[in-house]
Amino acid sequence: MKIQYDTKKSLVERIFLLEIVKGLGLTLRRLFSKSVTIQYPKERKELFPGFRGKHALIRDPKTGTARCVACMRCASVCPARCISIRFTTDEKTGGRKLESYEIDALRCIFCGYCEEVCPVNAVVLTEDYEYSDYEREPFHFDMEALLNNWDKFVEKNKIDPERYLNPFLRPRGLALGELPAGKRMDVPEEWTLEGQVVWKDGKAVSAREAAAE
Ligand code: SF4
Ligand code: SF4
Incomplete structure (x- = not known):
């Protein structure tokens, strides 16, 4: 195949090598503009709400054990089939008693369905993303x-375990009372109906304004 080059250049362009000058100008502009790269690991980007990182089971501060009630919703909804749960029946109460809970993080696709479907806010995808290893075994998380x-995660980020809920997983505008009891926690204003921004007639307005019109 014959490659055609555009050789039609004016005399000025040929003499002064304008393309090179333009290229150098671009380099010079970028040299003094704000850098878009960060010096990881010295610098870290702020994560967006809803970031899905390392799995964890929330430890109930009152009992010291997992809050999971073995309802099996997370295991049923998981598209990667990477959650295994075993439970027994509590002889006293007749309810389910969690025996084991495992997640194979290498099969996980980080969809967040398990976290979303859990009625008691027991399983979460934390904002921790630094957990590489040379072996497969460390990624098979048991209970x-x-x-x-x-x-x-709690220790590193000084999280209040009583109030932790990824705000992204609370459907926007949903009243607190409509959430499962285990997820009824306050969230920042921008995730409430009042703070929510909606698109109306080609412009962004607050949900409160949109409802008033
Ligand atoms: S994030 Fe998705 S794929 Fe991963 S364990 Fe949860 S439901 Fe399964
Ligand atoms: S959905 Fe929540 S409570 Fe139900 S089994 Fe999964 S982690 Fe446990």
Whole structure:
């Protein structure tokens, strides 16, 4: 195949090598503009709400164990089939008693369905994303590992375990009373109906304004 080059250049362009001058000008402009790269790991980007990182089982501060009630919703909804749960029946109450909970993080596609569907806010995808390894085994989280993940996340980020809920997973505008009891926690104003921004007649307005019109 013959490649055609555009050779039609004016005399000025040929003499002064305008393309090179333009290229140097661009480099010079970028040299003094704000950098878009960050110096990781010294610098870290602020994560957006709803970031889906390392799995954890929230440790109930009152009992010291997982809050999971073995309803099996997360295991049923998981598209990657990477959650395994075993439970027994509590002889006293007749309810389910969690025996084991495992997640194979290498099969997980980080869809967040498990976190979203959980009625008691027991399983979460934390904002922790730094957990590489050379072996596969550390990514197979058993119940103890998942609880440890939570403990480390709480300690590192000074999280209040009583109030932790990823705001992204609370459907926007949903009244507190409409959430499952385990997820009824206050969230920042921008995630409430009042703070929500909606698109109306080609412009962004607050949900409160849109409802008033
Ligand atoms: S994030 Fe999605 S794929 Fe991963 S464990 Fe949860 S439901 Fe399964
Ligand atoms: S959905 Fe929540 S409570 Fe139900 S089994 Fe999964 S982690 Fe446990």
